[in-house]
């Protein structure tokens with residue numbers, strides 16, 4: 318092994334090491350911090366929080382939600398598929414302090430807005446297991462018992478320099494902490510119109526691979542209970558989402574509805590289940606025995 322001369326010169330080595338680390342620091346820390354909140358990465362469609370949303374944000378901090386939830390989608394395929402479009406720095410321009418977090422006991426919430434209807438959130442916050450049977454998230458039903466204080470919210474808006482009207486403040490009268498929390502959750506990640514653009518596309522012809530097969534119907538029944546019952550009711554009678562009748566949709570229409578979702582109306586995409594499971598659910602809905 319030949320050794321390099323510079324390895325034996327501690328001062329030179331120190332300087333070279335410092336320069337190397339500095340280059341990394343400049344690209345990963347200094348430049349992003351210099352750019353954040355400047356014209357450079359301002360996004361037209363990103364707007365400040367409304368008074369109700371800001372009140373919800375303060376509650377999110379008070380309750381320590383960010384001990385279990387992050388609010389940033391990293392530009393990695395697996396994350397984008399799971400959560401939605403990756404986060405852009407310009408989206409955090411009104412986040413003071415930012416709530417990126419570092420621990421995901423629960424899922425990332427950066428793209429949550431519009432994923433579920435408001436009613437889903439009201440019920441999930443009161444009893445997480447009513448929506449996600451295996452959830453270990455704590456319940457926050459007490460937020461329903463507390464009213465928010467319009468004066469305090471007004472002061473927060475002034476400190477932050479966010480725009481509001483006296484009418485906005487007047488409308489806070491009678492709103493609960495729960496209303497504020499749900500308003501905040503529905504705002505998350507909606508600064509850019511990513512949802513339509515990210516919609517799954519189905520390519521090719523759709524053919525039910527197990528038409529009316531009893532095993533597929535039985536498998537579909539279990540999948541329905543796990544994934545759909547919270548919104549459409551245990552007996553498909555409708556709850557947060559509409560009642561699901563038999564024979565309203567053809568098999569392929571139903572497949573598409575479930576696989577793609579109705580992403581601007583609170584019906585999530587179930588592409589992540591994979592097409593076999595979605596077909597099993599289709600068979601359950603269209604061919605189950607009805608009394």
Ligand code: HEC
Pocket residue numbers: 377380381382383384385386422423424425426429432445446449451452453454455457498502
């Ligand atoms: C002890 C950890 C923990 C805390 C604290 C916590 N959560 Fe959760 N949260 C979870 C877990 C686990 C899930 C996944 C299961 C579920 O949906 O209930 C979850 C799911 C969620 C979801 C559904 C996300 C999705 O995309 O399906 C929302 C919304 C949410 N939490 C909001 C909150 C809010 C708001 C707070 C603070 C008031 C909070 N959480 C506090 C653990 C936590």
Ligand code: HEC
Pocket residue numbers: 432433434437541544545546547548549557558559560561571574575579582583584585587598
């Ligand atoms: C978070 C709540 C939620 C979950 C979970 C959910 N849905 Fe929906 N679903 C909705 C809402 C809301 C609508 C109405 C969308 C609209 O207004 O177009 C809907 C619409 C539908 C429709 C169209 C019904 C119609 O009459 O227009 C079908 C079919 C459907 N869902 C099936 C399912 C299936 C199957 C599952 C489980 C794999 C599921 N949904 C899970 C909320 C949900």
